[in-house]
Amino acid sequence: GAVVSQHPSRVICKSGTSVKIECRSLDFQATTMFWYRQFPKQSLMLMATSNEGSKATYEQGVEKDKFLINHASLTLSTLTVTSAHPEDSSFYICSASGEDTQYFGPGTRLTVL
Amino acid sequence: AQSVTQPDIHITVSEGASLELRCNYSYGATPYLFWYVQSPGQGLQLLLKYFSGDTLVQGIKGFEAEFKRSQSSFNLRKPSVHWSDAAEYFCAVIEYNNNDMRFGAGTRLTVKP
Numbered sequence: 001g002a003v004v005s006q007h008p009s010r011v012i013c014k015s016g017t018s019v020k021i022e023c024r025s026l027d028f029q030a031t032t033m034f035w036y037r038q039f040p041k042q043s044l045m046l047m048a049t050s051n052e053g054s055k056a057t058y059e060q061g062v063e064k065d066k067f068l069i070n071h072a073s074l075t076l077s078t079l080t081v082t083s084a085h086p087e088d089s090s091f092y093i094c095s096a097s098g099e100d101t102q103y104f105g106p107g108t109r110l111t112v113l
Numbered sequence: 114a115q116s117v118t119q120p121d122i123h124i125t126v127s128e129g130a131s132l133e134l135r136c137n138y139s140y141g142a143t144p145y146l147f148w149y150v151q152s153p154g155q156g157l158q159l160l161l162k163y164f165s166g167d168t169l170v171q172g173i174k175g176f177e178a179e180f181k182r183s184q185s186s187f188n189l190r191k192p193s194v195h196w197s198d199a200a201e202y203f204c205a206v207i208e209y210n211n212n213d214m215r216f217g218a219g220t221r222l223t224v225k226p
Contacts, residue, residue: 006156032212043203043216044157093156095214100164101147102207102214106156 002028004096006105013084014113021079021108023094029074030096035067038091038107050077084112115140117206119217126194127225134189134220136204144206146187147214148178151201160202163187174198199224 003026013019023033031052036044048058048069056069066088068080077096081088089112095102118137126132138144145164149157161172168180178189187204204217 034212034214041221043218046213046215049212091154097212101145101159101162103159104149104157107154109154 002026002096002098002103004094004103004105006092006094006108008108009106010109010111012111012113015085016083018080018082019084019110021081021092021094021110023077023079023096023105025075025096025103028096028098030098031074032097033071033077034095034097034102035069035077035079036093036095038093040091044093047079081110084110086112088112115208115215117204117215117217119202119204119220121220122218123221123223125223125225128196129193132189132191132194132198132222134202134204134222136187136189136217137185138187138204138206139185140206140208142209143180143182144208146178146180147205147207148172148176148187148189149203149205150174151203151219153200157203160189194222194224196224196226198222 005024007022033050035047038044047062048056050056050069050071052071058064071077093107095104116139147162148160160176161170163170163180170178201219203219207214
């Protein structure tokens, strides 16, 4: 099946710094990628939909200036958490839209100290 | 409002026993339906999906799910649970003509020896 990778898998940073997370579709092209956030013992919440070559569409309540999304190519989308704070600590998962489903990356654990 | 409901937050079964995880949805038209499994700290693995046709869908790892339009349900079943099945299970939907995937709250499965 299709493979989606995320990098890094785990990151720890100081409060106030920015963190970039990459999501790549390794063996297929994805015009649409999605970013989810998952708090401990909770479900995945869609943050934004990323379309190649255009601005991302953010879900209600998600700050677009804080969570910058760039989808510069058909195989790469990036999520940058700007000026991260401890409340941004979470598990971030991306997915790429395939032929008939979404393919999920393994997730990135962000811890902000 | 459109929603995906997993009524059971936590289920415990004995190894070898049968399993049924419930999922209900409320959408105007039949959405595309999915079941995913997530092990701790890991990404999502697709177990099975339903788009149309035969309402009983076979998936990986011995799982199956049955779509019942009259009940707006898509329950996941396995005849005999293995200890390695202990994980979090998510029901998800993609609304027809939409790309967004929405998740239920998840059901945590514990398997007793």
